[in-house]
Amino acid sequence: MPQNYFIMYLILINAAAFITYGIDKKRARKQQWRIPEKTLLLLALVGGSIGAYAGMQTFRHKTKKPLFQAGVPLILLIQGVLAVRFLILH
Template identity: 60%
Template sequence: MQLSTPVILYLLLINLFAFALMGIDKEKARRHKWRIPEKTLFLSALLGGSVGAIAGMQLFRHKTKHWYFVIGMPAILVLQAAGYFFLSHRF
């Protein structure tokens, strides 16, 4: 199964969005301001932005001490990759 241009564009945008959310939340944490809810960060990953979220975690050193992010984000990526490979070989 080959990804269509709209799907590729969506994945690019959602990953950029997830990456930006990590950076914005890190900056807000530094300044002791209103924070982006953790469920929003996870939702962006679940909607296809797991690569961007993981990259943002690493680059901004954000949420790297929280086990549920350290394990959860890569787990989401693995499940998404497995789902893609399952669907691509099924259809």
């Protein structure tokens, strides 16, 4: 049962990250108030790295910023390694 909650959390946080990157890109085009970069990176860090990376690629958002070019893929890699390790050990 706890695994189901964790999987649901991952689905929701990745969906939230993807949508948030899309919203921020739309706001950038309209020169409106933006979502802070800390928030975008935090969404990736707390488990939404797949959604954040997909949002970057889909919306072509933050792809030229070095912090995002390196940071989001690095977070994704670390989370992937941790997931594989967790699955193998349990």
